[in-house]
Amino acid sequence: METTDRLSEIAVGHDHPAFKLLLSCPSGLSPSEVSAVFDQTYDRIPHPDVTLENSISEIWDKRVQKNPSLYNGLKFRIIDDWRRCQHTSNPLGNGAIVETSDQEIVVLQRSTNVGEFPRHFVFPGGHPEPQEVGITSHHTSGELTHQMVNRKVSQEMFDSIIREVVEEIGVPATALSKPVFIGISQRVLNVRPTAFFFIKCSLQSKEIQQLYGSAQDGYESTQLYTMSMVCVQITVDLINWVKKSNSGQLLIRCLALELLLLEITIFQE
Numbered sequence: 001m002e003t004t005d006r007l008s009e010i011a012v013g014h015d016h017p018a019f020k021l022l023l024s025c026p027s028g029l030s031p032s033e034v035s036a037v038f039d040q041t042y043d044r045i046p047h048p049d050v051t052l053e054n055s056i057s058e059i060w061d062k063r064v065q066k067n068p069s070l071y072n073g074l075k076f077r078i079i080d081d082w083r084r085c086q087h088t089s090n091p092l093g094n095g096a097i098v099e100t101s102d103q104e105i106v107v108l109q110r111s112t113n114v115g116e117f118p119r120h121f122v123f124p125g126g127h128p129e130p131q132e133v134g135i136t137s138h139h140t141s142g143e144l145t146h147q148m149v150n151r152k153v154s155q156e157m158f159d160s161i162i163r164e165v166v167e168e169i170g171v172p173a174t175a176l177s178k179p180v181f182i183g184i185s186q187r188v189l190n191v192r193p194t195a196f197f198f199i200k201c202s203l204q205s206k207e208i209q210q211l212y213g214s215a216q217d218g219y220e221s222t223q224l225y226t227m228s229m230v231c232v233q234i235t236v237d238l239i240n241w242v243k244k245s246n247s248g249q250l251l252i253r254c255l256a257l258e259l260l261l262l263e264i265t266i267f268q269e
Helices: 002-011 050-066 146-169 205-212 229-245 248-268
Strands: 019-029 093-099 104-110 180-187 192-200 221-228
Touching (some): 093 146, 104 146, 104 205, 146 192, 146 205, 205 221
Parallel strands (some): 093 192
Antiparallel strands (some): 019 180, 093 104, 180 192
């Protein structure tokens, strides 16, 4: 299987976990319980090595030439390790664990037309967008106080994940519950943080499959899958058993599911 072969390449020589949990909120938090601080103190700092700093633009230009669908835009940042991340963009992503009315979890397989991790299995998601709440810089108009801006940013965290789910899997927003914030994970490979939310959908998995064909951002993925919560628990138990048995071949085969189900496992606990 192609996915297994690719995971073998990733697994060889790597003893560290693919994700690190930065924040866990197992009971879930509502918008009123989450606050963000939007301040230039947390902005990216250009690297003191001018050559290295300029190479960022050069590498980006080459990537855009190969894949014109890539774009450069403003994103929010979240900082875990300032020394490690002060010179990186460290954009905050978002992801949704969407549970269907027949208690299945929605998963997408990324297309080859994306900038990172093509063909990997992911939860629906993307990024909260500063432009959606009228933020283009730290300079605010006289009508907006810093506290008001922070509230707008906090609300965008919740509004953006609904937009991403609607655009990526094609379901109407009216079929989705209000999202609850369950935590933040960070991909170790590129230090990218992702805020995760839990959302219930009033549609069955078969109905979602039908709507997926006309999803606005369908080009970002090639296939939508659903997995029952029972299968999720069985998979988690299998992964734990494989780790204890120290079977290398089985471990590689389970790696994909471990990467995919890390946040679900944490949420269930």
